[in-house]
Amino acid sequence: MTDKHRFIRHDLLELAAAYAENSVLVTTAELDLPGPQILYANTAFTRLTGYGVSELLGKTPRILQGPETDKNVLKRLRSTLQDGKDFVGRTVNYRRDGTPFELEWVISHLRDSDGRTTHYVAVQRDITAMQQAESELGKFDAELRSASHQLTQTVHNLELAEQKLAERERLTTLGEMAAGVVHDISNALTPVFGFVELLHTMDSIPAEVQTLASDLDASVEHAVEVLANLKRHYHSGPSIGTSEAVELPELVYQIPDITRARCWSMNGKGKGGICFAFDLPTNTVVAGNRTELLQVFVNLALNAIDAMPDGGTITISLKEDGEDAVLAISDTGVGMSEELLKTCFEPYVTTSRFGTGLGLSVCRRIIEMHRGSISASHASPHGVTFKIRIPLFVATANLESAADKNERLRVLSICGGQQRQHQVETILTNLGAGVWTADSGDEGLRRFYESDFDLIITDSSLRPTSGFDVAQAVKRTSPNVPVAIFVTPKESTYLASLPQHLQPDAMLPAQITQSHLEDTLAQLRLLNRQS
Ligand SMILES: Cc1cc2nc3c(=O)[nH]c(=O)nc-3n(C[C@H](O)[C@H](O)[C@H](O)COP(=O)(O)O)c2cc1C
Structure with missing residues (x-):
């Protein structure tokens, strides 16, 4: 170059x-x-x-x-x-x-x-502009990812909501069906009860027939229990009855008496006996409805008995943990699979152990209405432990809830004749209660099966389904719901002759005043008197 x-x-x-x-x-x-x-x-x-x-x-x-x-x-x-x-x-x-x-x-x-x-x-x-564009692109990408994530979450939540809605619709439909079934079967059972009662009063009946009548009585009682459970299962309001201070040991010690008959029948069939062991060191008090809580404990004890065909021990222990009472009911029976331990509280989960399959779901519902929880786990060395946790009783909370209770007392008045109906409605409304009315026995019972009430007021003069029929149907399916009935003096003598568990809780005279009804409500512990 x-x-x-x-x-x-x-x-x-x-x-x-x-x-x-x-x-x-x-x-x-x-x-x-x-x-x-x-x-x-x-x-x-x-x-x-x-x-x-x-x-x-x-x-x-x-x-x-x-x-x-x-x-x-x-x-x-x-x-x-x-x-x-x-x-x-x-x-x-x-x-x-x-x-x-x-x-x-x-x-x-x-x-x-x-x-x-x-x-x-x-x-x-x-490359500033390029870097900025890249970072913008990165931000955009991140935003897009987060939006897509949120969208997926929203879709998931929507699916869950849809499932819940479907479940609620299913339960509502089943609830309506159940209310109808309870109504019809309760009506159908009325003559059976009448017949069994009649048999019991007849001296000339051979002993075997009397025994069969007793068995029939027990079976029908059980059917009524199942119906009451069914009705309770679809109950959507607050726990019925007053919330009170309930001493748990006192309730627990009643379990052996109530379940004795089942234990005996089990002892008859099986090889060994069933015994109870208690570990109740504290006098723990919770706020709740004693009847409902007892129902749960008895239900769990009956399950435990059924799970021990060869006999065994039911251990019930109680302790306080922070602000809760913890009650454990363990058996030494056949136990449950992992799967069943998880699902046994769902409605319709049926095992030979749980009869209708409604029992444990009702137990859970009752415990949850007491703001508590219930769980099942394997017991050692075998069997199942049910653990119940319920908040301890706090004195002020009880007072408030008792006062609150007065405000929202739900009364179903099933009375014939506009004048009486109007009178009852006016007095009760004055007392601050919520009043639902029905003009006939059938309509009243339908309302009763569909919803929950704290008091039923009825009238003996109703036809064709009389106030007596109403009172007995209520007492059979929901023994805890008080019934007051308008009767004549003669009719009150007849009512007194009925078996104790079918008797109404209060009798009202034809001419009723506000103070009389107030007295009756106070007697039934539905009214807190200021005096
Ligand atoms: C041809 C050439 C161009 C360079 N241009 C830059 C530049 O534009 N910006 C910069 O920060 N450093 C630039 N450097 C690097 C620094 O001059 C220096 O070499 C670098 O900082 C390493 O030295 P140090 O280790 O003492 O810091 C350049 C270096 C060479 C050899």
Whole structure:
């Protein structure tokens, strides 16, 4: 190559660099101070950095660095160039006026004919806009991901809500069906009860028939229990009856008496006996409905008895844990599978152990209405432990709930004759109770099966379903719901001859006054007297 050619080539290269869009920088080959010294900077470089060419020549590119410049990138730059390789990197640099920008640059070696590095040449570009776009894109991507996550969550919640709704609809439909079934079967059972009662009163009946009558009585009683459970299962309001201070040990000690008959029949069939063991060190008191709680305990004890065909022990223990009472009922029976332990409180889960399959779901419902919880687990060495947790009684809470109770006393008045109905409704409304009315016995019973009431008032003169029929149907399916009935003096003698469990709780005279009804409510413990 001639000198002329070399000159033209040099000139052209400089021209090309000067007009290049990217910044071009040529430095000396020393990396230690005062090197690398800038020997050449093109127009794009001065435009990018704000420095004039005269300010740059002889200086080091370190003048572009600042607090945000990445030291690790600079370390890598030095070692890469020292290794004889070209460097590619990104970092933050600062213009002459101090504004930062994102820089991407490539540094190459300029070598002589022996391969020794004589200079470095760098091509740089401002990638601030690109970085911003990338970070925007990243943000957008993150937002999109979060929105998609939220959407998935929302869809999931919607699905859950839909499932719940379907379940509620299913229960409502079943509830309506159940109310109808309870009504019809209760009616159908009335003559059976009558017949059995009649048999019991007849002396001339042979002993075997009397025994069969007793069995029939027990079976029908059980059917009524099942119906009462069914009705209670669909009960959607608050717990019926007053909330009171309930001493748990006192309730628990009643269990053996109530379950004795089942224990005997089991002892008859099986090889061994059933015994109870108690560990009740404290006189723990909870706030609740004693009848409902006893029902739960008895239900669990009966399950335990059924699970021990060869006999065994039912251990009932009680302790206080913080603000809760914890009652455990364990048996030494056949036990339950893992699956059943998890599902046994669901409605309709049926095992030979649980009769209708409604028992445990009703127990859970009652305990939950007492703001408590119930769980089942394996007992050691075998059998099942049911653990019940209920908040302890707090005196002030009871007073409040008792006062509250008066305000929302739910009364169903099933009376014939507009005048009587109106009179009852007016007096009860004056006393602050909620009153529902029905003009006939059938309509009244339908309402009773569909909903829950704290008191039923009825009238013996109703036809064709009389007030006596109403009272007996109520007492059979819900023995805890008080019934008051309007009767004549003669009728009251007849009522007194009925079996105790079918008798109404109060009798009302034809002419009723507010103070009389108040007395009756107070007698039934449905009214808190201020006096
Ligand atoms: C050709 C060339 C161009 C360079 N351009 C820049 C630049 O634009 N910005 C920068 O921060 N450092 C640049 N450097 C790097 C610094 O000048 C210096 O070499 C680097 O900070 C490593 O030295 P140190 O370890 O003493 O910091 C360049 C280096 C060379 C050789």
